[in-house]
Amino acid sequence: CSVRQTESAYRYRDIVVKKQDGFTYILLSTKSSENNALNPEVMKEIQSALATAASDDSKLVLLGAVGSAFCCGLDFLYFIRRLADDRKKESIKMAETIRTFVNTFIQFKKPIVAAVNGPALGLGAALLPLCDVVWANEKAWFQTPYMLCGQTPDGCSSFTFPRIMGLASANELLLGGRKLTAQEACSKGLVSQVLWPGTFTQEVMLRVKELVAVDSQVLQESKALMRSTSRSALEQANERECEALKRVWGSLQGTDSILQYLQKRTELC
Amino acid sequence: CSVRQTESAYRYRDIVVKKQDGFTYILLSTKSSENNALNPEVMKEIQSALATAASDDSKLVLLGAVGSAFCCGLDFLYFIRRLADDRKKESIKMAETIRTFVNTFIQFKKPIVAAVNGPALGLGAALLPLCDVVWANEKAWFQTPYMLCGQTPDGCSSFTFPRIMGLASANELLLGGRKLTAQEACSKGLVSQVLWPGTFTQEVMLRVKELVAVDSQVLQESKALMRSTSRSALEQANERECEALKRVWGSLQGTDSILQYLQKRTELC
Amino acid sequence: CSVRQTESAYRYRDIVVKKQDGFTYILLSTKSSENNALNPEVMKEIQSALATAASDDSKLVLLGAVGSAFCCGLDFLYFIRRLADDRKKESIKMAETIRTFVNTFIQFKKPIVAAVNGPALGLGAALLPLCDVVWANEKAWFQTPYMLCGQTPDGCSSFTFPRIMGLASANELLLGGRKLTAQEACSKGLVSQVLWPGTFTQEVMLRVKELVAVDSQVLQESKALMRSTSRSALEQANERECEALKRVWGSLQGTDSILQYLQKRTELC
Numbered sequence: 001c002s003v004r005q006t007e008s009a010y011r012y013r014d015i016v017v018k019k020q021d022g023f024t025y026i027l028l029s030t031k032s033s034e035n036n037a038l039n040p041e042v043m044k045e046i047q048s049a050l051a052t053a054a055s056d057d058s059k060l061v062l063l064g065a066v067g068s069a070f071c072c073g074l075d076f077l078y079f080i081r082r083l084a085d086d087r088k089k090e091s092i093k094m095a096e097t098i099r100t101f102v103n104t105f106i107q108f109k110k111p112i113v114a115a116v117n118g119p120a121l122g123l124g125a126a127l128l129p130l131c132d133v134v135w136a137n138e139k140a141w142f143q144t145p146y147m148l149c150g151q152t153p154d155g156c157s158s159f160t161f162p163r164i165m166g167l168a169s170a171n172e173l174l175l176g177g178r179k180l181t182a183q184e185a186c187s188k189g190l191v192s193q194v195l196w197p198g199t200f201t202q203e204v205m206l207r208v209k210e211l212v213a214v215d216s217q218v219l220q221e222s223k224a225l226m227r228s229t230s231r232s233a234l235e236q237a238n239e240r241e242c243e244a245l246k247r248v249w250g251s252l253q254g255t256d257s258i259l260q261y262l263q264k265r266t267e268l269c
Numbered sequence: 270c271s272v273r274q275t276e277s278a279y280r281y282r283d284i285v286v287k288k289q290d291g292f293t294y295i296l297l298s299t300k301s302s303e304n305n306a307l308n309p310e311v312m313k314e315i316q317s318a319l320a321t322a323a324s325d326d327s328k329l330v331l332l333g334a335v336g337s338a339f340c341c342g343l344d345f346l347y348f349i350r351r352l353a354d355d356r357k358k359e360s361i362k363m364a365e366t367i368r369t370f371v372n373t374f375i376q377f378k379k380p381i382v383a384a385v386n387g388p389a390l391g392l393g394a395a396l397l398p399l400c401d402v403v404w405a406n407e408k409a410w411f412q413t414p415y416m417l418c419g420q421t422p423d424g425c426s427s428f429t430f431p432r433i434m435g436l437a438s439a440n441e442l443l444l445g446g447r448k449l450t451a452q453e454a455c456s457k458g459l460v461s462q463v464l465w466p467g468t469f470t471q472e473v474m475l476r477v478k479e480l481v482a483v484d485s486q487v488l489q490e491s492k493a494l495m496r497s498t499s500r501s502a503l504e505q506a507n508e509r510e511c512e513a514l515k516r517v518w519g520s521l522q523g524t525d526s527i528l529q530y531l532q533k534r535t536e537l538c
Numbered sequence: 539c540s541v542r543q544t545e546s547a548y549r550y551r552d553i554v555v556k557k558q559d560g561f562t563y564i565l566l567s568t569k570s571s572e573n574n575a576l577n578p579e580v581m582k583e584i585q586s587a588l589a590t591a592a593s594d595d596s597k598l599v600l601l602g603a604v605g606s607a608f609c610c611g612l613d614f615l616y617f618i619r620r621l622a623d624d625r626k627k628e629s630i631k632m633a634e635t636i637r638t639f640v641n642t643f644i645q646f647k648k649p650i651v652a653a654v655n656g657p658a659l660g661l662g663a664a665l666l667p668l669c670d671v672v673w674a675n676e677k678a679w680f681q682t683p684y685m686l687c688g689q690t691p692d693g694c695s696s697f698t699f700p701r702i703m704g705l706a707s708a709n710e711l712l713l714g715g716r717k718l719t720a721q722e723a724c725s726k727g728l729v730s731q732v733l734w735p736g737t738f739t740q741e742v743m744l745r746v747k748e749l750v751a752v753d754s755q756v757l758q759e760s761k762a763l764m765r766s767t768s769r770s771a772l773e774q775a776n777e778r779e780c781e782a783l784k785r786v787w788g789s790l791q792g793t794d795s796i797l798q799y800l801q802k803r804t805e806l807c
């Protein structure tokens with residue numbers, strides 16, 4: 001175990017991967033972006049860590065983050081530099097990267113537990129319904145301000161959000177960009193339970209240990225049962241969303257909207 | 270714009286249509302029925318206004334109402350007069366009118382924002398999940414008393430209500446006819462947010478202006494993404510509901526139930 | 539009516555069946571198991587009573603229980619004795635029994651109202667989304683501790699729970715085994731309404747009488763509308779869950795997990 005931990009420290013730059021007793025702990029801790037924002041390099045590291053956890057003896061994956069933010073969604077600073085180069089070509093490339101990344105979550109066969117320590121924005125919030133259990137620190141908050149940056153929804157949120165909470169609530173988040181507290185996110189069904197800040201990590205670990213005590217066949221069969229009807233619908237939603245992003249980003253207006261958003265926002269997250 | 274407003278004043282009797290900056294404002298204000306109840310004439314005017322908004326430069330439609338009620342559902346006084354004439358023929362005609370009206374909402378490509386100022390009953394409440402955002406005045410209330418008038422659900426509520434809130438809650442409304450406050454409707458997912466009575470219209474206008482600031486392609490792509498999986502399911506639900514209404518209204522018992530309901534109810538809404 | 543009641547007293551051992559004015563009242567009152575736990579004999583009696591109610595003039599079925607518990611799920615004491623005999627053969631037989639029992643609920647055409655007087659566990663809780671209306675005593679509580687007994691979900695809960703409350707909440711119950719109060723179950727959409735303990739049965743009877751006043755064609759058409767899109771999905775979910783149970787129970791580990799669970803638990807329910 002300590003060998004693997006050391007090994008992972010060499011292999012990854014933007015995430016920390018700890019192989020623990022019965023599970024793999026993946027922590028976002030980005031160097032190439034701020035506030036754990038997702039660029040292609042961060043996404044590839046997460047995919048690689050998930051691939052390892054899929055094939056080793058891990059019963060589940062715990063996904064958390066180092067620092068005060070969980071994940072601030074797409075790294076727009078990175079994307080805008082690319083779009084400035086060759087808008088058409090780069091928007092296709094970006095959308096494909098996101099498609100592959102999101103499909104990795106859709107197709108992952110072992111339970112994924114998300115421990116949301118702080119703000120989860122955009123794709124960082126959209127990923128949560130693709131996880132199986134979501135425990136949130138009481139200080140965490142959730143926002144999908146797609147319209148503010150002239151972007152269409154990603155991470156299957158156009159499919160999962162209306163399914164979970166109905167269209168009226170989903171659009172309050174996806175069109176209106178409304179910010180949710182952890183408690184609100186819990187009552188809307190995005191979060192399984194809200195835990196106290198002081199003991200957040202300990203509480204998460206206690207609960208993960210309970211899950212890891214379950215037979216791995218039972219865990220995987222249960223996940224398969226719960227996902228069986230939605231998997232292809234999720235893949236199709238992901239496909240449609242990425243096609244829409246190509247069209248939006250491929251337009252001059254799409255790039256302008258991101259630029260305006262980056263100039264307007266006062267904080268990075 | 271002022272020309273259009275004047276023009277619309279001539280064209281419509283039961284609704285007021287205001288073409289505003291970036292959106293079309295449709296207000297129920299029925300002369301041919303009480304409390305904005307829906308008869309074929311009201312429905313045709315709404316359809317016509319939606320058709321205009323679909324093809325002009327409106328980015329979205331805001332649907333509200335003049336007076337203290339939002340919409341009290343079907344105009345049973347109108348329908349019972351027709352059913353008394355030729356039950357079989359008229360029940361088919363009525364169901365077809367409803368089917369076309371509901372399909373207009375299902376197939377509308379731009380976002381529809383509902384501003385629910387007061388009571389929304391029957392079809393007036395069932396339409397809300399076919400809109401995209403629903404803001405309710407804190408004084409509004411919601412009820413689908415289909416069983417009380419011996420009627421089966423309409424407006425796709427037999428499909429949307431269980432999807433949004435689960436069957437146990439949906440049947441409390443659709444079978445049990447339970448009345449919901451605006452807050453309850455919000456926590457069940459029928460309403461996006463509840464706004465204070467004193468500043469209701471201003472708050473709605475502020476929020477609509479924020480939505481209208483979004484690029485129209487992004488708005489339409491987002492709506493298309495969110496509706497893509499449910500459109501044909503909604504059309505089928507509408508079809509099934511209208512077939513059931515034909516059977517129910519076509520029976521002597523069906524007509525009697527409406528008569529009894531009209532006699533029993535103390536208020537019109 | 540009194541003849542039928544007497545007749546039923548002879549025919550059933552584990553349930554009480556009362557033919558009442560317009561509906562059939564089925565009460566769990568098991569002699570062959572403790573706390574209304576479900577073994578093949580109890581399940582067969584319920585199926586038989588439902589078959590009678592399906593073909594007579596009952597407009598709906600009211601499902602309740604005698605004693606302090608509603609239904610504690612599968613009768614593991616019974617099952618473990620069987621599994622000890624011939625694990626492979628008996629696990630198939632058990633799963634088939636459950637499949638048929640659950641399909642009876644999925645395919646029942648008249649409304650089923652559940653009156654949950656006390657704890658509902660495992661299959662006893664999973665059955666509730668297959669009913670149409672669920673009224674719960676404020677003292678009732680709900681738990682699906684499948685993982686604690688090394689079992690995969692049953693009663694279509696792997697399909698219905700995520701649909702009703704989203705995956706994050708569903709897994710808190712199905713993977714985490716979290717206990718819900720009646721109020722919590724209501725806010726998550728498993729329960730239609732919570733009623734006060736002191737007047738629970740009277741309140742249920744009052745409401746059932748209101749439903750029974752509705753025309754039976756309207757009741758059945760309404761149920762058919764609400765179930766039309768989900769029936770085959772439910773049958774498939776039931777099928778998949780029972781196949782998973784065969785695999786889990788057919789393994790040595792599966793049997794061991796049930797034994798450990800039976801030894802650990804301090805109370806029967």
